[in-house]
Amino acid sequence: MNNNKIAVGLDIGTTKIVAIVGQRNEHGKLEILGMGRAKSLGVHRGVVNNITQTIDSIKKAVAEAEKAANYKIKDVTVGIAGQHIRSLQHSDYISRPNFEDVIDDTDLERLKEQVHKLVMLPGEEIIHVLPQEYKVDSQTEIIEPRGFHGSRLEANFHVVVGQISLIRNIARCVKEAGLNLIGITLEPLASSDAVLSQEEKEAGVALIDIGGGTTDIAIFKDNIIRHTAVIPFGGNVITDDIKTGCSIIERQAEILKVKYGSAWPSENKEIEVISIPGLHGRDPKEITVKKLSQIIHARIEEIISLAYLELRNYGCEEQKKKLIAGIVMTGGGAKLKHLRQLTEYTTGMDVRIGYCNEHLASGQPGELASPEYATAIGLLMTGLDNLQIEPEKKEKIIPTNEETPQQSVIQESNKKVTKIKKEEKVASKPNKEKKKSIFSTFQEKFIKYINDTE
Structure with missing residues (x-):
């Protein structure tokens, strides 16, 4: 196992924190060596509001991933999101x-x-x-x-x-958890790498990532990102609506949403009843499947309408800006039943649910292809891509064998030529790196800032 080719993606979300360790096989597919998951207790709508709890959650997820992969995690690639973007x-x-x-x-x-x-x-x-x-x-x-x-x-x-102070809070949590932040990128872009094809980005496509606290939107056309937006609503708001509408506790509301929830109320579900155990000896509550679906439908329709408004603000109804590939939905909220049908009905566009199957090697656990892990998989891919760039940098910096006296004279006489060549390389290098990662400039400046403030 070549440790130099192993990377770690760390998704710090509102609902969960996921750490994924992986590498690429000889065919370029991802082999997941281990995954850790912990409940996110200190993040609200993509923003850290309790540093201590966030650090503890990161440590739990990382420890679980280390145990599964039998690999000591040091360097991580982290995503940034939140309503401040x-x-x-x-x-x-x-x-x-x-x-x-x-x-x-x-x-x-x-x-x-x-x-x-x-x-x-x-x-x-x-x-x-x-x-x-x-x-x-x-x-x-x-x-x-x-x-x-x-x-x-x-x-x-x-x-x-973005609010730079909020991004620094995430970096601080990562460092306090004993990890080295080597890469940072916008989460919608990470998700797009995991679930979108080059053909879709060329034709025009909108990625809608429904997370726990926010819904992230990224629009691509002609292989260029054209628009990004963050809607401050996600799956947690739906859970809160169920909790309030059915007068139950949050844990029960989440179970109802995942197990019985649907984005499209059905007329024939009136007689289907769900029984929920009462608290401390109280009588159980009975809720119809139709009422549950109506509560979910009202909120998810609002989220879809707000997302579609962003698409119209971009100009998707213009012929030149038309999104031929339609909409790809991902994130934990994309697992909601009948979401695709409701989105197609609301927007009139082609819709599919984004899975990560295309990038995973055969034999990987099926749950990893789930839309809820799209961001973590995308961050892992970003980390692996950055590792491929690093050896090229080191190759140009590390000198060759020790010089003989004769070689020293030659080197001295050619100093000016060597200096010019190095300057040419430095001048051309940034452009190449930007093509690999559109956030490379910000990433390098930001990581340098974090290291300098240690």
């Missing part, structure tokens, strides 16, 4: 002094750095700037502007913004 569209431009020079990476970076200087609300920070389409002078709808001549370079950007 928001996005906005912004257009900006730069003027180029010499229009005869072709546009290169320097121009693109200068344009993106200009967007990073936007003034945000207090406490907010730009997480990443995602270019959509470029315009060079009067020529529009340019996807790849490198190599063009022009005096004015303009672009539309999708800007992702």
Whole structure:
């Protein structure tokens, strides 16, 4: 077993915390070595509100994963989400002094750095700037502007913004749990890696991830993420509605939702009755399946309507922005019966439930393909992808064998040439890394900040 190729995805959710240890086999498929799961006690709607409880939950999930995998977990890749994440569209431009020079990476970076200087609300920070389409002078709808001549370079950007203090709280919990944070990414993007195909991202698709505390939305078109949003409602709100509507405790409400719940009330369920044990010798309660479905239907329809509003805000009804691949639903809430049918009825779009089967090696436990583990699987994939980049970095940094005196003279005489080559590599490297992970710039700055504040 090659430890260098083992990664760990840590999903810190509102309902549960999941740690998954895995590696890729010779066919590029995921082999899950171990998984740990613990109830999330200190997170509310994707935001840490009790650091001590969150640390304890992380430790429990990690300890269970270590035992199952027989592997000591040190490095983890973590997702960020929550209602504090928001996005906005912004257009900006730069003027180029010499229009005869072709546009290169320097121009693109200068344009993106200009967007990073936007003034945000207090406490907010730009997480990443995602270019959509470029315009060079009067020529529009340019996807790849490198190599063009022009005096004015303009672009539309999708800007992702978050409360940096809340993200730091998650990082602190990870470090206090004795773990090393080596990767961080938006959870909707991690989920999209696990359940969406390249063809769907090319054709246009909306990912709706219904978690415990929030519903995350990510829209892709032409293999570019076009829109992100977070709705502050998830599966826990449905559970609370059942608890209030049926006058039962939370644990019983969760069992009812999972075992008997449906997003679509059925007329012939009026006579089907569920008996719930009473508390401390009290008489049992009787609830009809139809009443249960009506309570669930009211809330899940609201969540779907809010998600569809985000799709319309993006412009999915326009011919140019039409989402040909429709909607893919994932997350724990996607397991609700008849959710696909209700979503199709509400939106008029094609809908499927997102499973992770495509990326898992044969012989893996069936539960791992469940939509509720999509984020954790996606974070594991991100961690493994980052491990493939690291050896390339080390290969360029580690010197070769010790030099002989003659070699030292040659090296000394060629110092300037070597320095120029290294600068060229450094200049070209960021662009390659950004193609692998659109959050790599923020990730490196943020992790450096965490390490510096130890």
